[in-house]
Amino acid sequence: MATIRDVAKKANVSVATVSRVLNNDTTLSTSLETKQKIFAAAKELNYVKKKRVTSAPSCRIGILQWFSSKQEIEDNYYFLMRQGIEDYCSKNNISIVRTFKTDNDYQNVLSDVDGIICLGKFSKQEIKLLHSLNNKIVFLDMTVENIEITSVSPGFRQAVLFCFIFSPLRARFCPCGTRRTEARRT
Numbered sequence: 001m002a003t004i005r006d007v008a009k010k011a012n013v014s015v016a017t018v019s020r021v022l023n024n025d026t027t028l029s030t031s032l033e034t035k036q037k038i039f040a041a042a043k044e045l046n047y048v049k050k051k052r053v054t055s056a057p058s059c060r061i062g063i064l065q066w067f068s069s070k071q072e073i074e075d076n077y078y079f080l081m082r083q084g085i086e087d088y089c090s091k092n093n094i095s096i097v098r099t100f101k102t103d104n105d106y107q108n109v110l111s112d113v114d115g116i117i118c119l120g121k122f123s124k125q126e127i128k129l130l131h132s133l134n135n136k137i138v139f140l141d142m143t144v145e146n147i148e149i150t151s152v153s154p155g156f157r158q159a160v161l162f163c164f165i166f167s168p169l170r171a172r173f174c175p176c177g178t179r180r181t182e183a184r185r186t
Helices: 004-011 015-022 032-044 069-074 076-091 124-133 156-164
Strands: 059-065 094-100 115-119 137-140 150-152
Touching (some): 004 032, 032 069, 069 076
Parallel strands (some): 059 094, 115 137, 137 150
16 A cells, blocks of 8 residues: 555655645645646555544545546646545545546446536436436536536636635535535535
């Protein structure tokens, strides 16, 4: 099992820098290139952050991404969106199952989750299929015509704010509890 020291050595940075980047320390001033090197090294070494779980997760959320992990490293917008969701879930004792649209078995991976968060663009057929897997679903960064499905599509200004000042977004979707009737920031 890879350690934080292994990641630091592979990325040619300090252990402290790796720790701060992997823990999304907003006070850290480092280049995007350095962050990408750290995430690439962590992925290559199969580094897994130690999780501090105090009790059983309250529920299990599936995160479905529309492009590969390599593309995500190159696209800070979707990377930060996913990381913000994962940080929120971690702080609120929500278990995460992460998969990609390009994975052959993504439907099986998502078959036993309490809700699904879809990041990116999906076709009408894919939306219908995913909604049939789980009706507690939200699509981020796209508009869905079906009023039974929650979607959040921020404008450019909101997208930039989302990337740089992530505040968990609660949509009409709440797989671990009640459904919300309107999107709001908490």
